[in-house]
Amino acid sequence: xxxxxxxxxxxxxxxxxxxxxxxxxxxxxxxxxxxxxxxxxxxxxxxxxxxxxxxxxxxxxxxxxxxxxxxxxxxxxxxxxxxxxxxxxxxxxx
Numbered sequence: 001x002x003x004x005x006x007x008x009x010x011x012x013x014x015x016x017x018x019x020x021x022x023x024x025x026x027x028x029x030x031x032x033x034x035x036x037x038x039x040x041x042x043x044x045x046x047x048x049x050x051x052x053x054x055x056x057x058x059x060x061x062x063x064x065x066x067x068x069x070x071x072x073x074x075x076x077x078x079x080x081x082x083x084x085x086x087x088x089x090x091x092x093x094x
Contacts (some may be wrong), residue, residue, distance in 0.1 A: 001034055005050045007075040009061075009068070015078065016053035025052045046075050 002034050003018045017051045026048055037045065054061045061068050 001037075003037075003049060005046060005053065005075060006078045007047075007069045012049075014054060014059055016050055016057055016059070017080075018049050018053050019056070022049055022052040024054060030059045043075070043087050044069075047072060050075060053057045054058045062077070 001018070001020070001023055004015065006013065007013045008014075023037075025034075026037075026045065027034060029048060030045070047069050048065065050072075051061060051065055061093070063069075
């Protein structure tokens with residue numbers, strides 16, 4: 001399961017992608033199953049996923065999750081599939 005997240009923290013915008021290690025960390029912290037993310041994802045869930053993904057991608061974040069949250073001003077799930085669409089095929093029809 002992968003989620004692409006974009007968040008702004010202290011004036012800087014970061015994009016991170018979750019991986020299985022991030023999802024497992026979320027499951028352990030919240031004692032929930034990943035399947036619940038599809039139905040009931042909240043702001044704290046998104047922020048924790050971004051926090052864990054950032055740490056694993058070398059983005060400097062505070063060691064304390066609550067301090068991380070205090071600095072975030074915006075977070076969203078993004079769809080990277082449309083970021084670089086494949087060019088359309090050429091047609092012989094005018």
